Amino acid sequence: MSRWVLLLAELPLAAQDLASVLARLEKLESENRELKQEVKQLRELVEGKPSVPERLEIVERRVEEQASTKVEEANRFPVTLTGMALFQTFYNTRGANGVDVPTTAAAAPGRAAAGASVRQSVIGLRYHGPGTLWGGKVSGSMFMDFWDGNTEGATPPFRVRTADFTVDWATRSFSAGLMKPLISPHDPNSMAYVGVSPLTSSGNLWRWQPQARFEQRVGWFKGQAAVMQTAEESTGAPANLLANRRRPGLELRGVVGHSWSGERSFEIGAGGHVSESRLGSQRLPSRILSMDWLVTPLPKLSVSGLFFKGENVHHLGALRQSFRVAANGVIHTVHSMGGWGQVSVAATNRVTLNWFAGVHNDRDSDLNRGQNGLNRSGGANVMYKMAPNVVLSFEGMQIRSDYVGTVSRRINRYDLTIAYLF
Structure with missing residues (x-):
């Protein structure tokens, strides 16, 4: 009789231990899901990021594009x-x-x-080159008007008044034009x-x-x-x-x-x-x-x-x-x-x-x-x-x-x- 009494007394303790075990299992399962999600995100980040050679290729391509743009700008007036x-x-x-x-x-x-x-x-038009010619800066201008003499005609022509192409160095200059x-x-x-x-x-x-x-x-x-x-x-x-x-x-x-x-x-x-x-x-x-x-x-x-x-x-x-x-x-x-x-x-x-x-x-x-x-x-x-x-x-x-x-x-x-x- 006394043994049954002891068993009945231990049942609540066993139930408490089971609940505790289940709670720990649920917590572990939750942490496991979070770890899986983090691992997935890390894999996606690693797979999406270019490798070192790929990164070098991108940088080189961008440098070539910038150099090409600078050359084009240098050739423009x-x-x-x-x-x-x-x-x-x-x-x-x-x-x-x-x-x-x-x-x-x-x-x-x-x-x-x-x-x-x-x-x-x-x-008029004025221009100047961003580059140099033999170390000199290039510039120039051209001015036009509609003058056709001292009496006005029916359709005044477009006339070039002056024009020049100039190269300036530190102590000398050369120019040609009208x-x-x-x-x-x-x-x-x-x-x-x-x-x-x-x-x-x-x-x-x-x-x-x-x-x-x-x-x-x-x-x-x-x-x-x-x-x-x-x-x-x-x-x-x-x-x-x-x-x-x-x-x-x-x-x-x-x-x-x-x-x-x-x-x-x-x-x-x-x-x-x-x-x-x-x-x-x-x-x-x-x-x-x-x-x-x-x-x-x-x-x-x-x-x-x-x-x-x-x-x-x-x-x-x-x-x-x-x-x-x-x-x-x-x-x-x-x-x-x-x-x-x-x-x-x-x-x-x-x-x-x-x-x-x-x-x-x-x-x-x-x-x-x-x-x-x-x-x-x-x-x-x-x-x-x-x-x-x-x-x-x-x-x-x-x-x-x-x-x-x-x-x-x-x-x-x-x-x-x-x-x-x-």
Whole structure:
């Protein structure tokens, strides 16, 4: 009897042990499932990750792609679009003969002229290479407009004004293209005269012509040389006498200049031009000496200009009367002197004032009666920057022309222009 009592007493203890065992088994089973899940995730991670050789192959491929991209970028020339959309209104008093941009006062009274135009707008491209050519940086530009002369046509052509390709080294430069004469590097500031340079026929030698240039810099000094192609048809010689309408020319220029803190500077140059015109069987020299300057004595004041003296100078953009044919058939060159000057003042950050004047004087004894012996121009303008890219300008100018042995004429010209710069 006592044994049964003991067995009955042990039954609850056995049940407790069984429950404990089952709980431990359940816990082990749960931990086992978690371990299996972690093992599965680790296997998936290991199987998805490339091996060391595969990783090296990917890195090499990416390096090749980057190198290819850099080579492509180095072979490109970034091009920037620039220029000026110019709307111009003008009024010329009698004597301008109805032309848009007069450079002389006509001997006959003619008629007054007024109008508006956008054909002096300019479109340009600037480019520069990220790489180098023989250690030099490459750059260049090309500017075009719709100018077709002094009277507006039905469909103004697209004209190349200037273009250049330049390589710059530390102390020297080489450039080639369509450029202003080397001996006349500066221009007055004007938005009224864009199709032709300001003070044309009044001392500014400006005509853009094909040329190649070299420049050497040593301290404050620059030595420059240019080989150019002259345009002989602009000399005013009879077409039947012009043996060659294109002739080679040589120009030299020495410059002394320096800048202080980018606010004050000076540049003074002296140069010369040598070429030869051929009319029939005669060879006629073109010889010009020049001096030019650009001085900024104060941050908001600049003075610039040019002086020249020589013979047969007109193929560089001056009065078209380089020669005189005598009664006996002998051809003589015309001797000339002239120049121009400008004072520019930045009155405020938005307003700039410009005063300029120029003169071209041909020796009367070299001319026939009735030819323009003395041509003078003077004017002023105010430019107001309405917005960072919008400029409003008003300009007034007077042109005086003295004709040998006959009359003196003058015209007044007034321009209102607005330009969007891009």
